[in-house]
Structure formats: C-alpha cells, structure tokens
Amino acid sequence: MQHGKYRFIVGFLALPLGLYALFVVWPFIQSIYYSFTDWTGLSPEFKMVGFDNYSRMLDDDIFWKSLQHSLLFALLLPVVTIGLALFFAFMINVGGRKRRNGPVITGVRGSGFYKIVYFFPQVLSIAIVALLFAFAYNPDSGAINSLLRGIGLGDVQPLWLGDPDLALWAVMGVLVWSTVGFFVVLFSAGMASIPAEMYEAALLDGANRVTTFFRVTLPLLWDTVQSGWVYMGILALGAESFAVVQIMTTGPGGPDYSTTVMVLYVYQKAFRDGQAAYATTIGVALLVVTLAFAAVVMRLGRRERLEY
Amino acid sequence: MKTTETPAPLPAESGAPITKTDVPPPAPPKEKKEGTVLNVFSHGVLVIWAFMVVLPLLWAVMTSFKDDRSIFSSPWSLPDSLHFDNWSRAWTQANMSDYFLNTVLVVGGSLIGTLVLGSMAAYVLARFDFPGNRFIYFLFIGGMSFPIMLALVPLFYVVNNMGLLNTIHGLILVYIAYSLPFTVFFLTAFFRTLPTSIAEAAFVDGASHSRTFFQIMLPMAKPGLISVGIFNFLGQWNQYMLPTVLNTDPDKRVLTQGLVQLAVSQGYKGDWSGLFAGLVMAMLPVLAAYIIFQRQVVQGLTAGALK
Numbered sequence: 001m002q003h004g005k006y007r008f009i010v011g012f013l014a015l016p017l018g019l020y021a022l023f024v025v026w027p028f029i030q031s032i033y034y035s036f037t038d039w040t041g042l043s044p045e046f047k048m049v050g051f052d053n054y055s056r057m058l059d060d061d062i063f064w065k066s067l068q069h070s071l072l073f074a075l076l077l078p079v080v081t082i083g084l085a086l087f088f089a090f091m092i093n094v095g096g097r098k099r100r101n102g103p104v105i106t107g108v109r110g111s112g113f114y115k116i117v118y119f120f121p122q123v124l125s126i127a128i129v130a131l132l133f134a135f136a137y138n139p140d141s142g143a144i145n146s147l148l149r150g151i152g153l154g155d156v157q158p159l160w161l162g163d164p165d166l167a168l169w170a171v172m173g174v175l176v177w178s179t180v181g182f183f184v185v186l187f188s189a190g191m192a193s194i195p196a197e198m199y200e201a202a203l204l205d206g207a208n209r210v211t212t213f214f215r216v217t218l219p220l221l222w223d224t225v226q227s228g229w230v231y232m233g234i235l236a237l238g239a240e241s242f243a244v245v246q247i248m249t250t251g252p253g254g255p256d257y258s259t260t261v262m263v264l265y266v267y268q269k270a271f272r273d274g275q276a277a278y279a280t281t282i283g284v285a286l287l288v289v290t291l292a293f294a295a296v297v298m299r300l301g302r303r304e305r306l307e308y
Numbered sequence: 309m310k311t312t313e314t315p316a317p318l319p320a321e322s323g324a325p326i327t328k329t330d331v332p333p334p335a336p337p338k339e340k341k342e343g344t345v346l347n348v349f350s351h352g353v354l355v356i357w358a359f360m361v362v363l364p365l366l367w368a369v370m371t372s373f374k375d376d377r378s379i380f381s382s383p384w385s386l387p388d389s390l391h392f393d394n395w396s397r398a399w400t401q402a403n404m405s406d407y408f409l410n411t412v413l414v415v416g417g418s419l420i421g422t423l424v425l426g427s428m429a430a431y432v433l434a435r436f437d438f439p440g441n442r443f444i445y446f447l448f449i450g451g452m453s454f455p456i457m458l459a460l461v462p463l464f465y466v467v468n469n470m471g472l473l474n475t476i477h478g479l480i481l482v483y484i485a486y487s488l489p490f491t492v493f494f495l496t497a498f499f500r501t502l503p504t505s506i507a508e509a510a511f512v513d514g515a516s517h518s519r520t521f522f523q524i525m526l527p528m529a530k531p532g533l534i535s536v537g538i539f540n541f542l543g544q545w546n547q548y549m550l551p552t553v554l555n556t557d558p559d560k561r562v563l564t565q566g567l568v569q570l571a572v573s574q575g576y577k578g579d580w581s582g583l584f585a586g587l588v589m590a591m592l593p594v595l596a597a598y599i600i601f602q603r604q605v606v607q608g609l610t611a612g613a614l615k
Binding site: 004005006008009011012013015016017019020022023024025026027028030031034041087088091092108109113114115116117118119120121122123124125126127128131132133134135136140141142143146147150177180181182185186189230234237238239242243246247263266267270271276279280283284286287290291294 | 350351360361364367379380383426428429444452460461462464467486517518521542545546552553563567590595609610
C-alpha cells in the first residue's frame with residue numbers, strides 16, 4: 001500500500017491539522033508568550049516585561065479568591081456529583097426487590113424511566129439551565145423561596161445569589177443538578193456489564209448491599225469513576241463554571257467577589273478591562289491548576305486494573 | 309443535594325458467618341424484609357431526585373404561559389389562561405427566530421465540517437504508519453484537557469485579523485477546530501476496531517486511498533460517526549463560551565447568547581413572560597429530540613467516557 005501513501009496522508013491531514021493549529025495550538029502558544037508582555041489587547045504595541053504580570057498576580061487578592069473558588073469547584077463538585085450518581089446508579093441497578101425465581105440482584109421497577117428523566121439536564125445548554133435557576137433563586141418571586149413559603153417555611157427566605165456566604169453554594173448546586181444524571185447513566189452502563197455471578201458470590205459469602213457496593217461494584221467500576229472524575233473536574237474549572245457564574249451572579253462574580261472563578265477572571269481582564277497580557281497570565285495559572293488536578297487524580301486513583 | 313432521609317437501614321449482619329460446610333436454610337422472612345425496606349428506600353430517594361429534576365423544567369413551561377404580574381405575585385400558581393401571545397412575542401419581537409436561524413446555520417456547518425475533517429484525520433492517524441503520527445495524535449487529544457479560555461484571549465485577535473470576527477463562517481471554523489480533539493480521539497479508536505481486510509481488497513482492486521476511504525471505510529464507520537455526531541451536535545448547539553467571546557454582533561447571536569442578552573435587557577423592558585417563552589422554546593426541541601432518539605443520545609454522550 002505504498003503507492004501515493006504520503007501524498008494521501010498529507011492531503012488528508014492538511015486541512016484538519018491546519019485548522020487546529022491555527023485556531024487552537026497557535027493561540028495557546030501565543031498566550032503563554034503574551035503573559036510576559038504588557039499587551040493591552042486594544043493596540044498592537046507591547047513590550048516584554050519579564051515576570052511583572054506574575055508578581056502582580058501573586059499580590060492580587062481577587063486572583064487568590066478566584067483560585068480558591070476554582071479549587072473548591074474542582075475538588076468538591078466531582079466528589080458530590082459522583083458520590084450522588086454512584087448512589088443513585090446503585091439504587092437503580094441493585095436496589096430492587098428480590099423476585100421469586102428472579103435473579104439475585106435486580107434493578108428497581110421503572111429503572112429505565114429514572115435514567116431517562118435524570119438525563120434531561122444533560123441535553124440542555126448550561127446557559128439555559130443557569131438562566132432558569134437565576135430566576136428560581138430570586139428571593140422575592142423565585143420558585144424556590146415561594147415553594148418554601150408554600151410548605152410553611154416562610155421564615156426561611158435566603159437571599160441565595162445575593163448573599164455572599166451562600167451564592168457560591170447556590171451556583172455549585174446548579175452544576176450538581178445539571179451533571180448528576182450524566183454520571184448516573186454512565187455508571188449504570190458500567191454496573192450492567194458487571195457479571196451477575198460476582199454479586200451472587202458476594203451474597204453467598206454473606207455480604208450485605210453496602211459491602212457489596214464497596215467491595216464489588218466500586219472496584220470494578222473504578223476506571224469509569226476515575227475518568228469521570230477528571231472530566232468533571234475539567235468542566236468545573238472551565239466552560240461550565242464560566243457559564244453559570246457569568247450568567248447567574250451579580251457583577252458577575254459577586255456579590256463582593258464571593259463567586260468569582262479563574263476562568264471568569266481571565267475573561268473579565270481580557271475583554272472588559274483591556275488587560276489582555278494580565279489575563280493570559282491568569283490563564284496560565286488556570287492551565288497549571290488544570291494539569292495538576294488531572295495528574296493528581298490519575299496518580300492517586302491508580303489501582304491495579306481488574307479484568308472480568 | 310443530599311436528601312434528609314435517614315440512611316438505608318443496614319440489614320443486620322447475620323449472626324454466624326455462613327460457612328460452606330454448614331449452610332443454614334435460607335431465612336425467607338428476614339430476606340424479604342431486607343428487600344422490602346431497601347426497595348422502599350431506594351424508590352423514595354429516586355423519586356425525590358426525579359422530582360427535583362423535573363420540577364424546575366415544569367415550572368419554566370408553566371411560567372411561559374402566564375402574564376408578567378402573576379409571575380411575580382404567585383410563582384407556583386397555574387396560569388389563569390394560556391397566554392400564547394408570550395410565545396409569539398418572543399419569536400418575533402425578541403428575535404428568537406433570528407437566534408434559531410443563526411444557531412441552525414452555525415451548528416449545521418460545524419457539524420458537517422467536524423465529521424468530515426475529524427474522520428479524515430482520525431482515519432490517517434489510525435491506519436497509516438508515518439513519522440510524527442503519535443505526535444500529531446497527542447497534539448489533537450491534548451486539546452481535550454487544556455482550558456479553552458486561555459486560548460480565547462489571543463484567538464479573539466487571530467480571528468479579528470483574519471476578518472472572521474462576528475461572521476457565521478468564522479464561528480463555524482472555530483467550532484470545528486475546538487471539536488476536533490474529542491472527535492479525532494473517538495474516531496481513531498473506532499477506525500482501529502474496523503477490519504483491515506476489506507480496505508486492502510479494495511486497494512488491490514485498484515481503488516485509490518481516498519476512494520477506499522469515502523466509499524468503503526466511511527460507510528463502515530457509520531455507528532461511530534452517529535455517536536460522535538450526536539455528541540458534537542449537543543455540544544455545539546449548547547455552546548456558550550465560544551460565541552460569547554467571538555460573536556459580539558447582536559445580529560449574529562446564537563440561541564444561548566441571545567437568551568442571556570434577553571435576560572439582561574429585561575431589566576428595563578420587563579417582558580419576563582416573553583423571556584420564559586423563549587427559554588422553553590429553546591429547551592423543547594432538544595428535549596424532544598432526546599426523548600425520541602434516547603438510546604442513541606445516551607450512547608453518543610457516554611461513549612467517550614467509557615473508552
């Protein structure tokens with residue numbers, strides 16, 4: 001198959017690779033370069049300033065706040081989301097009533113229905129979800145507070161997004177709401193491929209459901225959990241958190257910088273404040289955080305692969 | 309969100325460890341009880357979460373039929389009459405029809421481009437051995453874990469210098485470029501699983517490399533293309549960050565952007581019911597498509613993570 005092979009390879013790769021290099025790779029390289037300049041983004045002139053942007057960043061209180069919030073997102077969101085999803089998936093697949101002459105382990109009745117419904121938020125744009133919840137959180141006329149009034153909790157009327165202590169949690173709740181379903185379906189598929197004999201053996205040995213979950217289901221599902229963890233963390237550091245914070249919070253990033261995240265701060269510095277070089281500096285910090293997060297999860301999560 | 313229910317009552321560990329030599333007769337009452345308690349509990353938790361998912365969506369649909377006053381005074385009451393005028397107002401006056409059209413154009417163009425370019429690159433990377441193959445492959449998939457926002461700052465000026473800012477085709481090219489990492493990753497794995505013998509036979513019969521690709525390999529790769537196509541369709545249809553940065557012309561706005569702008573401008577216009585109608589209008593087609601093509605959508609979206 002040598003005839004014309006290289007011409008074919010070049011012909012097929014040129015367009016995709018060229019587009020990718022121009023719009024993705026080249027800007028990445030440029031932005032690392034720009035982080036050592038004083039470029040404003042408004043005019044084409046700039047000069048090299050060494051590590052000035054980096055030392056400025058280390059003294060920037062808002063940067064530290066955004067870093068703190070981003071780290072919280074990357075650590076807490078995957079734990080909560082994946083924890084809930086594993087719990088739901090286990091209930092759906094293993095929590096069923098034992099039927100006479102049926103298999104030892106069964107899913108609950110209507111498991112298909114739950115999987116369909118839980119997946120709803122996943123197909124909606126995060127921007128639409130964020131808008132919807134911005135209204136739901138409205139302290140006076142929002143759905144949540146009026147629901148609380150309706151069930152007799154009229155005294156409990158939080159300001160939600162208006163309360164600096166609560167706003168970040170309110171935003172995180174929305175991200176959990178919108179991603180749990182995806183992981184439920186993902187883990188359900190994984191659980192369905194675990195052979196029933198494994199469960200039968202565990203039950204014969206006297207294991208209850210909790211033990212079964214931690215000793216059988218979780219280890220066999222570990223690879224999926226781990227890649228889901230990295231996936232969720234990257235989302236929580238990047239595009240998803242940008243959308244929810246930018247759309248839902250006042251400021252955006254407020255009140256009083258209580259919800260600002262790194263990705264939003266990059267955007268604001270570059271496209272609102274005309275400090276493109278400084279924005280890329282924060283972007284480089286975000287890159288470091290993202291890669292470190294992925295490396296740590298892959299490292300901590302390394303286990304012997306279980307074949308079945 | 310954790311429910312406040314008590315944790316599952318753990319079935320008491322059976323007093324004596326069951327050994328193989330001394331298998332006690334199964335105790336039906338206890339087992340039945342354990343099953344029932346667990347069953348009730350798991351159903352309870354699952355139903356609560358199902359409500360929490362559906363309730364906000366139903367609330368939005370309901371609100372889109374109400375007038376502005378009752379939206380604020382009683383958020384949970386049913387609409388006194390169905391205000392279909394909200395919907396027509398959103399469609400015409402609030403430019404939802406333009407946003408829909410822009411989104412369809414952008415997503416249509418990018419989806420086709422992504423699938424064509426992605427499968428070409430993936431096929432070459434999966435089937436041909438040449439110096440630099442691994443490097444190019446990792447260059448592509450590296451794009452999956454990098455924070456896109458970092459590239460967007462210079463990208464804005466790259467796109468601007470090329471005269472592509474605020475154009476539909478410029479947005480299409482950028483969408484394609486940022487969809488390639490996952491598409492190449494997924495399709496490379498897929499092309500590797502296809503048998504080589506058929507392509508070789510075609511080649512022996514005198515078909516060129518590109519003819520073999522378009523007439524034999526692409527049709528064989530159809531299941532993979534459908535999965536990755538659905539994945540990209542949803543990702544591009546729901547895209548918010550890229551257009552927010554690169555598409556600042558009010559006339560070119562895509563759906564997500566348009567809705568957010570609409571929400572911002574309601575601060576002084578006050579047409580909240582129209583905004584809710586717009587939101588529901590944007591939600592329903594995707595939800596309907598999901599319910600119809602449920603199996604394929606789930607497969608497409610989870611396929612990548614299961615690899």
